[in-house]
Amino acid sequence: MTTVSNGTVMSVVASALSRGLTITEVQEAAGISCNVLMNPEARPPEDVMPRIMALIGERFPGEPTTLDIARAAPFSFFGGLADGARYADDLRAATKLLAKNCTVISDQLELTFHEGPSGAKLISSHPMNHMDGGRSAEIGSALIARLFTEFLGIPDCFKHITFSHAPHSDVDHYVDYFGVPVEFNAQEISLVIKPKKLNERIKQANVELFNYVQTHLSGVKKQIEAAKEPRELKALRNAAAENAEAGVFTTTSVAVAANMSVRTAQRITAEHGTTVQGLIDKVREHRATELLGDNRNDIGSIAFLLGYSDERAFRRAFQRWTDRTPSDYRKQLNKQIE
Known part of the structure; x- marks a missing residue:
């Protein structure tokens, strides 16, 4: 519904x-x-x-x-x-x-x-x-x-x-x-x-509060989705998250972890307007923002941890998700801490 x-x-x-x-x-x-x-x-x-x-x-x-x-x-x-x-x-x-x-x-x-x-x-x-x-x-x-x-x-x-x-x-x-x-x-x-x-600049502009609101809205959307999400889709989403912890980011591995065939996993995600790869990318995006918060993690290492073949592929993906490069995102985070 x-x-x-x-x-x-x-x-x-x-x-x-x-x-x-x-x-x-x-x-x-x-x-x-x-x-x-x-x-x-x-x-x-x-x-x-x-x-x-x-x-x-x-x-x-x-x-x-x-x-x-x-x-x-x-x-x-x-x-x-x-x-x-x-x-x-x-x-x-x-x-x-x-x-x-x-x-x-x-x-x-x-x-x-x-x-x-x-x-x-x-x-x-x-x-x-x-x-x-x-x-x-x-x-x-x-x-x-x-x-x-x-x-x-x-x-x-x-x-x-x-x-x-x-x-x-x-x-x-x-x-x-x-x-x-x-x-x-x-x-x-x-x-x-x-x-x-x-x-034109907004009078109440505040980078720190704006970033907080964006994080909050992301959480609100997840709560809304979770409230109406069917059991099978939840299983796939959880499998993608668990696989990410082990550094595994393939469609087949997600389906296996959720005790489904790849075809079944693809059908279930398609019925709900997404794909298995889309679930994987959401997990990657969340994990990327966490890793970028620690300046000890260089961007090349983050790309490797998220299963990308090279840093350039990760940069393209991150910019698609957030409209910002990993470096720009990190700079913004550092400004908030200063």
Whole structure:
């Protein structure tokens, strides 16, 4: 079962109730009780939010309900990502943080950050967008815009906004909210960011706190995954971790340690959107960050301990995982200690 952060659901439930919908109506639309919906510790099923938004859209056609929710919603909607973003060095780093950790908000949410010579954009997609005609996507986009301008203190960030669905109210409402042109029935849902704004420094930037938040979010994602992870996948993940302690990093060895055939291991991981090699790489990434924390370990030795044929192969892998070279990562760690 895929799940969503309750910070997102609670904002939508509160809006529904404030507009006169009854608790019974909200519960029937959601398919679960309001005790679960309003429990900040719970993670309800992922289809709850679009179900409630579809009900709101049906009851209040033509009204800018999504924008009203975005104006009033607390930043806990982001499941802790907002607090992390404010410690980023600049808007680029904050945007990358959102994209990398978006599953904290919703298991199936995808935020992709693209940056090129012609501009930069944050693209959003979710397989359940069709359930409410894109209303949940509008709330998310509107809240990200508010996060950048209001919470991070960087105004006038965007060039234009695009949505892949038709508008649910007069387009002027959207233009008034975002302050830039808004296109509907486009190929994607995106926030197009002005390139020069990406380098704009965030007032509360703090390298030490930002790195702490990234570590914390990594732990949160692992807890979310562990809570819903099937027994077979857990066995493979544990086998990859145990093999790493012995310096063994092959697909076959992981399958054998989990008492499975390689074919079975590959099928199980594929069913859950990963691969056996992906599990191995996650273990390698975690172990690499630990080893880099000790300056006595030179990078060549770390590469050897993690099963790489040479230092260059390790550097490429580490940069793919973290967007930083091993040397840059170590320098950042050393700065925090000084």
